[in-house]
Amino acid sequence: MSYKLPDEKDLEAMIGIVGKKYASNNKAITASYLSKSVMGLEAQIPDIVVRPKYTEEIRKILIYCSAEKIAVSPVSAGLSGGFACPTIKPGGVMLDLSRMDRIIEIDTENRYAIVEPGVTNGGLWAYMHKNYPDWAPPIADGAPPAATVMGDAIDRGFSLYTSSVGPQGDNFMCAEVVFPNGDVVRTGSWALPTAKPFYKYGIGPDMWSFLMGSQGALGVFTKVVVKIYPHPKFKTVVAWGMSNPYDMQDLTLEIGKQEFGIAHNTVMVQGGNYPLVMARWPKDKVPHDYEFYKGIGVSPWWMNWECWAQTQEELDYVVKRINTMAQDFKKNRAKDGDAMTPWELHPKQIASRMKKPNKIAIPYSFYEAGFLFITWYTPWNECGRFAEVYTAAMEKYGFPPVMWIASIERCRQAICMPIVCFDSTKEEDFERVQALNQETTEYALKQGWLNYRPDPFIHIQAYYQSGMYWKYLRAFKKLVDPAGIMHPGRLALP
């Protein structure tokens, strides 16, 4: 499909919609929106950047660009960990939605917050910390403070409650979305003009789920309604170390499968291997030998259970149950029970792990000069094998075998995130990363594992293998975006 390269006349049209201050084709300004790291290595400098403030401005922009056949890529303000979905070929107009940063409503009875796309994790957290200290939004755990609440949702991200209540998409109830055909649609109960946004499902089939994971390829979200949860004062982290990913997987599953009680108290269940600690420091200024990590109490693999409870008694009970189950697993069912050990965390380590939002994912670029998350979903009871296979592949390609794994909805699924630390100043390193990605993707798809944030080129294979589903995705895209202007190339959609 071919697209028009925006020119001065198109810039004038954008200025006519948003005002002179908020549309630009200044080359330094457009270049500043680049990002080639964290979530993807593909990016192109947009031709024009526009910073709308209102839904109606977005509607006019999309109608204009549809008529002119100009590609449009929206960014909320950061997405999780940098501009996760930057403009890719063919460039065009980038919509920077950071001016749409209003926290519209907090409803503690119906337990939701209505926010615009530019509301950041840090902003919403601070606002609620001050004004609604007994409540917290499900912001992404690990995404930095400038990432947005909405971006994490439509990227089907991960929140600080995900281990307990499910993926980030499940934390959102309703949305307002502008389609390129000019329609402004509200989803869920919000579709009914008289209804509050209290229910994710509304009139007939659910459109919101269809938009989940759309990464800006179907329309522009202008408001989202996100669930809020109690923020109890009684919190801690329980951790266990082990020698292999299978013991990590199986113990965690035993606890998650409880479903009720303690499984719901463990809001965040995440683990990994010792290179996850190592690769947060410069390559030449950190020991690579495991013996060092052993010396500071880090096991080859470990799992953390972040526990929240309404009373100390309840918290003590949860901690005791996890430890009792772990001891029983160690004694009776572990592959390497002798290596299993409770990890006595220092209060500062506990505080650090419970801090939200945090900068925990950022320093993987400190190891060399760049990193890429290549994230996959697997059934929980396959995450051990995923870890074993993927870390071996990383070592084969000369990367440190950094692996992070977390539970979704009480171990129904695993989010498995190999962190590929590489030197982005070297072209050959980019090639090495892509070769690893290609080989592992081919293997992973054969295992039935799903890519989380599809790379527009390498992970396109998943769509080819899911032909019938892809056919309906394309049909829906055609319905709402007949000119195919929204983020062309993303999700293998035109």
Next chain:
Amino acid sequence: MAKTGLKRLEELKPDIFRCIHCKACRFAYSGEPDKKGIGEYTGKQGTVLYEGMVDACPAGIEYGWEAFWNAGKMWIARSILDGDLEFSEEVRDVIMPCITCGQCSSQCENKIPTVDVIEALRAACVEAGVPMIEKHQLIQKLVKELNNPYGGKAEERFKWAKEAGLEKYIDNKKAKIGYFIGCTAAYRQIDIAIATSKIFEKLGIDFTFVGDEVCCGSPFFRVGAVDTAQELMNKNLKAFDGLDLVFFSCAGCYKTITNDYPKWMEDDKLPFKTMHAIELLSKLITEEKLKFKPNKELKGKVVTYHDPCHLGRHFALEMEQKMIEESKNLMMDKRKIDKIIEAWYEIPRVILKQLEQDTGIIFKEMYRTKLHSFCCGAGGGVRAGYPEFSLRTASQRCDEANAIEAEILTTECPFCFTNLSNSNDQYNHGLKVWGLIQMIDELDLLDIQENPKVEDLLKNKK
């Protein structure tokens, strides 16, 4: 260190490419989401929620576009290095309105020396033949003609000293200790120069003003006119040759001569030691050689302190970078680095806490302090080049002082003092802006227990 802009930019490539565009650099306290604050405050420049992390990049706040926040500039630098972007007036106009306060660098988990990158970017832009903005061209013309960017006559640099009865210290050949006045104190804020000199005199320090002193070059290192800056550097190195120790009252001059000169010198070691005047007072208080007299005017007054970026954050980040370079195991050394930085920020606070004890002031910190301190808006060539933006930034800082109901806003840099004072007047913040040393001298607060010895001053001072 490379001695030209583009080479320096290339040298910094591994740092620049560490930016993942996470944008944590836009906040103060980006890693402290639960920091308890003072809530929402509406001041002259709008409403700010002082809770958890708070936007703290002046250029980003002013202009809004991604390009004006630090992360955007890191990707502009990367685009230049990748050949995706060429220097032009468009690029210049985006990279110039940055105060180079270093807030971004202090927040960066990947320890990118962002100020170095921005300064290298500007120097490379000048080298590429892009003309500097007119106001920077003007100050460059003035410094070339008059050795200062204010247009003051070179022979009048020490006029204030003669008028204040301090003439005997001009080219005092016996002294091994110098006092680098700096252009702002010499031509605009002479009260600071007088107060500092009188404090030295009261402490019995035999010191000298150096008649051949010229602009330290700070504005020119900042805006990319590095040739001009190096010419000034060489003049000063010659003028101050032979001294053992040089004192400063200007944070910018102190940072430039202590941290920048060695990087641009052929021999990367300064021939003299350097010290800011507040380091001296702080040291004397710690050694119990100095107290303050009670004062009725100050008693019960709420006093706050603005950390000048050049004195606080720039030194802290320089120390951090050096310690990272020297570290063999950063995981183990990180806490040590944090402690050293914390100790550095305590230096002015030792004075303020002693004042609290002796004079009855109520010392209260603003929300954003120390490594997270919000800039006054004067640095990086912004005061000269973009005065309105500069003053709005200073007004945001005054808002922050108003938010804690401060009556006196102290600082220890004539350039910060100028900007904060001007903004205080222009936007009617109702504060008394005062140089800390100026306040101590003007209210005659020194209660000297024991005069310092020269050899003690040189001990342990780099």
